[in-house]
Amino acid sequence: MNCPSRGRENPELLLDYSAAKLPRQLAAELEAHLHECRACSELVAQQQAVWSALDLLAAPEVSATFDRELYNRIGQQDSWWSRLIRPIRPALVLWRGPLVAATCLVITAGIVLEFGVPQEHKATSVEIVQPEQVVHALDDIEMFESFDHSVPPASSIPEL
Amino acid sequence: MPPQPESLKGVETSVGGCAATLDYDTELMIQVREGHEASFGLLLEKHRSSVVHFLYRMVENQAVAEELAQEVFLRVYRSRSTYEPTAKFTTWLFRIATHLALNSLRDGKHERRQESLDNASDEAPSRQVSDSRPSAEALMVREAKMEEVRRAVAALPEKQRAAVLMHKYQEMDYAQIAKALHTSESAVKSLLFRAYETLRARLAHMG
Numbered sequence: 001m002n003c004p005s006r007g008r009e010n011p012e013l014l015l016d017y018s019a020a021k022l023p024r025q026l027a028a029e030l031e032a033h034l035h036e037c038r039a040c041s042e043l044v045a046q047q048q049a050v051w052s053a054l055d056l057l058a059a060p061e062v063s064a065t066f067d068r069e070l071y072n073r074i075g076q077q078d079s080w081w082s083r084l085i086r087p088i089r090p091a092l093v094l095w096r097g098p099l100v101a102a103t104c105l106v107i108t109a110g111i112v113l114e115f116g117v118p119q120e121h122k123a124t125s126v127e128i129v130q131p132e133q134v135v136h137a138l139d140d141i142e143m144f145e146s147f148d149h150s151v152p153p154a155s156s157i158p159e160l
Numbered sequence: 161m162p163p164q165p166e167s168l169k170g171v172e173t174s175v176g177g178c179a180a181t182l183d184y185d186t187e188l189m190i191q192v193r194e195g196h197e198a199s200f201g202l203l204l205e206k207h208r209s210s211v212v213h214f215l216y217r218m219v220e221n222q223a224v225a226e227e228l229a230q231e232v233f234l235r236v237y238r239s240r241s242t243y244e245p246t247a248k249f250t251t252w253l254f255r256i257a258t259h260l261a262l263n264s265l266r267d268g269k270h271e272r273r274q275e276s277l278d279n280a281s282d283e284a285p286s287r288q289v290s291d292s293r294p295s296a297e298a299l300m301v302r303e304a305k306m307e308e309v310r311r312a313v314a315a316l317p318e319k320q321r322a323a324v325l326m327h328k329y330q331e332m333d334y335a336q337i338a339k340a341l342h343t344s345e346s347a348v349k350s351l352l353f354r355a356y357e358t359l360r361a362r363l364a365h366m367g
């Protein structure tokens with residue numbers, strides 16, 4: 001076996017061995033190497049110490065109200081309109097980019113039509129808020145789409 | 161109609177009989193997709209703690225962790241109609257959790273490191289009174305070690321931390337972690353190697 005810590009070909013061998021995740025055959029080969037390689041045996045000893053130390057990282061119990069709050073949120077969010085759009089949701093997921101862009105355009109057009117050429121202070125607030133909202137929306141979409149490259153859209157990060 | 165915990169028991173038997181070509185969680189999620197909403201309760205029951213704990217270790221704030229975990233399960237439930245089993249259910253679940261955790265950390269909307277651990281360290285002296293001396297000392301040593309581990313993990317860059325948490329506590333393999341982090345397997349190996357290198361420098365003396 002090539003030295004995994006020097007060659008850096010399979011450094012994960014040492015991690016997997018320390019976590020007792022290595023298949024028996026490979027573990028035996030590595031053990032033979034550990035007997036003759038000080039660098040690897042030291043790394044394994046240190047890694048095993050880290051592995052045990054991580055067992056100390058406790059996390060608190062989940063609140064007793066967790067499920068109730070979740071079901072409340074589900075009840076609130078699973079409203080009539082979401083039931084209404086459920087049949088066309090896959091199409092919405094597919095067309096979310098153009099839909100958001102179109103929505104932004106409609107909103108912008110609405111503001112322009114409503115206020116005409118706005119007074120200075122109104123124009124300022126529109127200019128400050130709107131780009132942020134659009135950027136946020138586009139950022140979300142971009143994020144979801146980037147996730148979609150390795151897993152198809154339907155099973156990627158679901159939107160709310 | 162949201163699923164109700166009371167109705168879970170009847171489902172357990174019918175689900176338990178499923179042939180396991182797909183993993184059990186995926187079977188459950190397919191049942192949720194098909195309208196068997198109580199199967200969602202089984203998934204929640206099975207993964208609630210691991211998701212909350214993962215998020216807690218990511219954001220170090222119990223209230224935020226639970227809020228994010230609720231959003232994870234909410235998204236799972238809301239996307240049931242379009243669910244396709246292209247990846248292991250837990251990979252998908254932790255992908256959502258990781259995405260939300262990284263976003264939350266990026267937005268910096270919360271204080272990290274709040275009450276629970278502070279309380280834990282406050283409790284140590286009071287226990288000292290009632291406990292016998294050696295176990296009180298042992299407790300304090302343990303608290304100090306826990307704090308050291310916590311600091312070391314918290315100091316890792318966010319993606320490295322997420323990778324370590326999934327590798328150590330969720331026992332996910334490199335491919336699963338790669339999907340959850342939307343990166344390649346070799347990138348995950350490199351993330352983990354760098355993260356453990358840092359942790360070895362800080363924690364190896366504890367062995």
Ligand SMILES: [Zn+2]
Nearest residue numbers: 003004037040
């Ligand atoms: Zn070696």
